[in-house]
Amino acid sequence: MTMSACALRVFLQRAAVMRDAAHQTFSHARAFPQRVTASRRINTSNSLRAEEKVTVHFLNRDGKRITAKALIGESLLDVVVNNDLDIDGFGACEGTLACSTCHLIFEEAVYKKLGAVSDEEMDMLDLAYGLTDTSRLGCQVCLRKDLEGMILRVPDVISDARVDSEKESSAAPPKV
Numbered sequence: 001m002t003m004s005a006c007a008l009r010v011f012l013q014r015a016a017v018m019r020d021a022a023h024q025t026f027s028h029a030r031a032f033p034q035r036v037t038a039s040r041r042i043n044t045s046n047s048l049r050a051e052e053k054v055t056v057h058f059l060n061r062d063g064k065r066i067t068a069k070a071l072i073g074e075s076l077l078d079v080v081v082n083n084d085l086d087i088d089g090f091g092a093c094e095g096t097l098a099c100s101t102c103h104l105i106f107e108e109a110v111y112k113k114l115g116a117v118s119d120e121e122m123d124m125l126d127l128a129y130g131l132t133d134t135s136r137l138g139c140q141v142c143l144r145k146d147l148e149g150m151i152l153r154v155p156d157v158i159s160d161a162r163v164d165s166e167k168e169s170s171a172a173p174p175k176v
């Protein structure tokens, strides 16, 4: 079985994040659930990076366009974090497919180029607010040359599946 550089990067990033998360306390995660900080900056191995960059445009919730240049092979979560883009709450689970806060809406023509959605991504997309036929999770989409200039819409409302499930369990009536 072969794995593309992009898929390998997503896999390695997820493994690293999960390893780091194992060292964090639950209370810390609860105290800072949504804020993307500089300490989360994702370091990627140069050997896995192409040197070519592509331009990506995000249409933010306030209607403003944020433009970033990023390396081919980076995920859209990498693009937001590494460029410190001001998209509130984006990527809360750091790419571990646990939150759906990285929900992005693509233009149809671009969406068709992206390829199949994994079952795990589909499960998490089902929990996203404002789901569309061209929705994907930014942590699962990696940049390619043919995505140059794409425009991505940030949904008006995000849901963090972890917070939502926590609320549900705390709202559940006590067992009799």
Ligand code: FES
Binding pocket: 077, 090, 091, 092, 093, 094, 095, 096, 097, 098, 099, 100, 101, 102, 124, 137, 138, 139, 140
């Ligand atoms: S960052 Fe949490 S699902 Fe993508």
